[in-house]
Amino acid sequence: MEKEIKILGEKDTRSGFGEGLHELGKTHPNVVALCADLTGSLKMDAFKADFPDRFFQVGISEANMISMAAGMTIGGKIPYTGTFANFSTGRVYDQIRQSVAYSKKNVKICASHAGLTLGEDGATHQILEDIGMMKMMPNMTVIVPADFNQTKQATIAIADLESPVYLRFGRPKVPIFTAPDAEFVIGKADTIFEGKDVSIIACGHMVYKAIEAAQELAKEGIDAEVINMHTIKPLDEKAILATAKKTGCVVTAEEHMINGGLGDAVAQVLSRNTPTPQEYVGVNDTFGESATPDELMAKYKIDTIDVIKAAKKAIARK
Amino acid sequence: MDIKTMEQYASQTRRDIVRMVAAVSSGHPGGSLGCADFFTVMYHRILKHDPENFTMDGKNEDLFFLSNGHISPVWYSTLAHAKYFPVSELATFRKLNSRLQGHPSIDKGLPGIRAASGSLGQGLSMAIGAAVTKKLNNDDRYVYVLMGDGELQEGQIWEAALYAAANKVDNLIATVDYNGRQIDGDVEDVLSLGNLKQKWQAFGWETLEVDGHNMEELVAVFEKAQSLAGNGKPIMVLMKTEMGQGVDYMMGTHKWHGSAPNAEQLESALNQLEETLGDY
Numbered sequence: 343m344e345k346e347i348k349i350l351g352e353k354d355t356r357s358g359f360g361e362g363l364h365e366l367g368k369t370h371p372n373v374v375a376l377c378a379d380l381t382g383s384l385k386m387d388a389f390k391a392d393f394p395d396r397f398f399q400v401g402i403s404e405a406n407m408i409s410m411a412a413g414m415t416i417g418g419k420i421p422y423t424g425t426f427a428n429f430s431t432g433r434v435y436d437q438i439r440q441s442v443a444y445s446k447k448n449v450k451i452c453a454s455h456a457g458l459t460l461g462e463d464g465a466t467h468q469i470l471e472d473i474g475m476m477k478m479m480p481n482m483t484v485i486v487p488a489d490f491n492q493t494k495q496a497t498i499a500i501a502d503l504e505s506p507v508y509l510r511f512g513r514p515k516v517p518i519f520t521a522p523d524a525e526f527v528i529g530k531a532d533t534i535f536e537g538k539d540v541s542i543i544a545c546g547h548m549v550y551k552a553i554e555a556a557q558e559l560a561k562e563g564i565d566a567e568v569i570n571m572h573t574i575k576p577l578d579e580k581a582i583l584a585t586a587k588k589t590g591c592v593v594t595a596e597e598h599m600i601n602g603g604l605g606d607a608v609a610q611v612l613s614r615n616t617p618t619p620q621e622y623v624g625v626n627d628t629f630g631e632s633a634t635p636d637e638l639m640a641k642y643k644i645d646t647i648d649v650i651k652a653a654k655k656a657i658a659r660k
Numbered sequence: 661m662d663i664k665t666m667e668q669y670a671s672q673t674r675r676d677i678v679r680m681v682a683a684v685s686s687g688h689p690g691g692s693l694g695c696a697d698f699f700t701v702m703y704h705r706i707l708k709h710d711p712e713n714f715t716m717d718g719k720n721e722d723l724f725f726l727s728n729g730h731i732s733p734v735w736y737s738t739l740a741h742a743k744y745f746p747v748s749e750l751a752t753f754r755k756l757n758s759r760l761q762g763h764p765s766i767d768k769g770l771p772g773i774r775a776a777s778g779s780l781g782q783g784l785s786m787a788i789g790a791a792v793t794k795k796l797n798n799d800d801r802y803v804y805v806l807m808g809d810g811e812l813q814e815g816q817i818w819e820a821a822l823y824a825a826a827n828k829v830d831n832l833i834a835t836v837d838y839n840g841r842q843i844d845g846d847v848e849d850v851l852s853l854g855n856l857k858q859k860w861q862a863f864g865w866e867t868l869e870v871d872g873h874n875m876e877e878l879v880a881v882f883e884k885a886q887s888l889a890g891n892g893k894p895i896m897v898l899m900k901t902e903m904g905q906g907v908d909y910m911m912g913t914h915k916w917h918g919s920a921p922n923a924e925q926l927e928s929a930l931n932q933l934e935e936t937l938g939d940y
Contacts, residue, residue: 374796398792398827403819409782410823413725413789416774417717417797421789437816441782445766445775 343565345535345557350518353490355511355547356454360385362497363422363452367393370420370501376411377424378404383513384424384454408434411449412441420501421449427456427510428469435475442506443481449506451476452497455513457597458625458642459547459635468630473545474602476508477575483507483528484574486596486604488549489518492572495526503528510546512597514635517550520570529573531581537567540653541585544595545571545604548623548644552595555649566653574604582611591619591656595649597639600624619659621652661704663875668936669741670700670875674906675939676737676750678929681920684754687762690916691808692734694839694872694901698806699738701878708801711743714771722801723790725775727783728808728837729763730918735772736760741937744772750940781814783807784834788824791832802889806835810842813851818863824894825864833885834865835897837872841914857898866893872901907932 366373367389375389376398390397400407404425411421423430430453431438442449453472460468476484483505487493493511500507520532534549535556544552549570556566567585571578586592592612594605605622612618625642639645661669673696681687703709707722726735733753740747745759752758759770763778775786787805794801811817824832836856844850853859860867866888870881878899885895903917904910907929921929 395796400823401819401826403823405781405816406785406788406819406823409785409816410789410792410820412775413786413791414793416723416790417719417793417799419793419796436779437782437785440776440779441786447775 343560345560347519347534347553352515352517354513354515355487355490355493356383356513357385358487358490358493359452359454359497359509359511360388362494364388364392365498366501367396372418373420373422373501374398374414375422375424376400376407378402378407378429380425384452386424404429404434405437408437408449408451409441412445412447415447415449422452423449424452424454426467427453427472428467431472431475432469439479443479446481447506448504450500450509451507452509454511456510457512457547458630458638458644459512459514459597461513461635461638462632464632465629470599470625470630471602472510473574473596473598473604477607481506482575485528485572486510486545486574487572488546488570489516489520491518491522491524492520492526495524496572499526499528512547516547519550519553529576529578531578532570532572533567534570535566535568537565537589539565539589540591540593540657541567541569541589542593542595542649542653543569543571543582543585543604543608545574547597548595551646551649554646555653558646558650559653564653564657571604574607577607577611579611582608583615586612586616586618590660593621593623593649593652593656595623595644597644598624600626619656621656623648623652666700666704666875669704670696671934672937673700673734673737673741675930675933675935677733678907678921678926678933679939680733680750680753682926683751685920686754687733687920688730688918689733689920690841690903690910690914691728691731691837691839693907693910694903694905695731695734695806695837696906697873697875698835698878698899699734701875701882702804703738703742705879706882707804711772714744716774718774719797720799720801723774723803725783725787725790725803725805726764727777727805728780728811729777732760732762732764735764739772745770747940780808780811781816784817784820787832787834788820788829791829794831802831802833802886804833804835806837809836809838809840809853810847810850812836812853821860821863821865828892829894830890830892832894833882833889833897834894835899837901838898839901839903841903841917843914843917845914860896864893865896866891867896867898869898870900872899873905
């Protein structure tokens with residue numbers, strides 16, 4: 343029941359995006375980047391500096407950015423758009439729907455500052471509905487990597503996927519626990535800890551919370567399996583069914599509304615195939631507020647302790 | 661193609677439009693009829709294109725985007741007569757499993773169409789993107805886009821207008837179907853556009869005007885637009901048209917924006933439109 347993991351440092355996932363994009367600048371001449379006045383926040387400066395002819399500053403005009411990116415694919419470019427998650431989705435839902443997804447355009451919508459961990463800026467900017475909106479969209483791939491290294495690898499991997507993609511990452515510095523050279527396989531979940539008592543399926547920043555929870559649970563003799571479900575769509579149904587069969591109960595954990603998020607997606611797989619007790623760690627139908635990321639995760643019950651409680655509750659329901 | 665032959669094509673397209681919408685009792689005949697001359701001139705005289713070998717990327721070809729997708733009947737008829745797909749397929753318009761969706765779509769692979777449109781205000785941005793990619797690819801052809809005048813009430817149009825001028829997207833030739841009408845009434849009454857020519861000029865666009873029912877003028881204005889390309893400014897053609905042009909009872913009103921004629925009205929319309937190339 344060893345639950346040890348090597349921490350390689352601490353960095354923000356948005357910096358992983360910035361490094362991945364810069365790498366693509368060197369390897370993929372057709373990759374272009376568009377940004378709506380948030381170049382520094384999205385860590386797109388290095389790409390802009392080294393590939394100025396392939397960087398497009400569109401100003402505070404997100405609707406134009408999304409449709410323009412769709413147009414740029416005609417002729418073979420692979421556009422990466424960058425802005426905050428709120429302005430990448432809710433503000434431009436119809437542009438994504440018609441110009442990108444329905445039109446089958448190879449646009450990568452890259453969204454930073456997702457969720458409560460955006461912190462002090464408050465609820466106007468803390469989108470918690472974006473995974474739901476994007477996973478409902480036909481033709482869309484939805485990816486929520488867990489740490490700096492994985493965000494970098496995911497940014498690189500999606501360039502070779504001929505599909506609209508929503509890539510969600512965040513603002514704060516968080517522990518790095520995936521290897522820098524770990525291959526990112528779209529649609530294939532990573533098992534971080536094997537376990538037999540409960541399955542914790544998490545995405546994004548909540549993966550590290552799940553790791554901490556599993557370590558605490560181990561001290562009490564509870565053997566938790568931890569799965570990093572970095573791809574929400576297409577969902578790794580095989581991994582979900584295998585872990586549910588093994589442990590008999592599931593906890594999903596996400597920095598997102600319970601309505602419409604990863605938990606909903608997992609529940610659909612389970613209810614259709616093998617109904618399994620499931621507990622949800624997520625934000626429960628409310629907007630956020632201003633505070634530090636740690637304070638918000640505690641107040642809105644998406645912290646390590648909440649994952650632990652949910653695991654015990656799920657086990658009790660077996 | 662000479663003007664006289666193009667007039668025959670436009671007449672047939674007008675017949676196609678009213679027959680298509682009447683057959684399914686739905687669709688948008690008014691704006692479609694108003695743009696029949698424009699589409700005929702574009703596809704038979706102005707665009708450098710390869711209808712029988714359509715590719716999504718359209719490298720070294722001119723690209724055309726329709727932003728006000730509801731006038732799909734005029735586009736479908738024009739594309740068919742330009743040999744993008746069989747004219748007989750016009751009979752499937754708005755029917756189950758058709759490639760001719762109510763609003764244009766690439767979902768079922770209809771040749772000639774590169775993006776979905778219908779939700780208004782997005783086509784200019786897409787055309788800018790395609791024009792920028794042409795520049796990156798050292799492709800010296802043009803990108804054309806048609807918008808409605810009512811559509812200019814969408815905010816995204818003006819985001820795009822700013823971008824194209826600020827970034828010198830000068831291989832872009834946009835046209836506004838300036839018919840002054842929209843679903844709820846006259847554009848002037850619903851939400852006035854004010855002085856449209858001065859607005860586009862103030863936004864930094866080279867702005868031309870044309871009578872959308874005079875084919876010689878249409879040819880001349882787009883040849884002029886091409887000659888102005890590459891000078892650092894995007895180009896706008898404000899095209900005055902009459903909604904419903906060619907069918908007397910559909911002209912002078914907004915009422916045929918999105919209504920189909922009944923059998924009797926269809927007969928009256930067809931009596932006014934010469935069958936030149938054969939009905940589908």
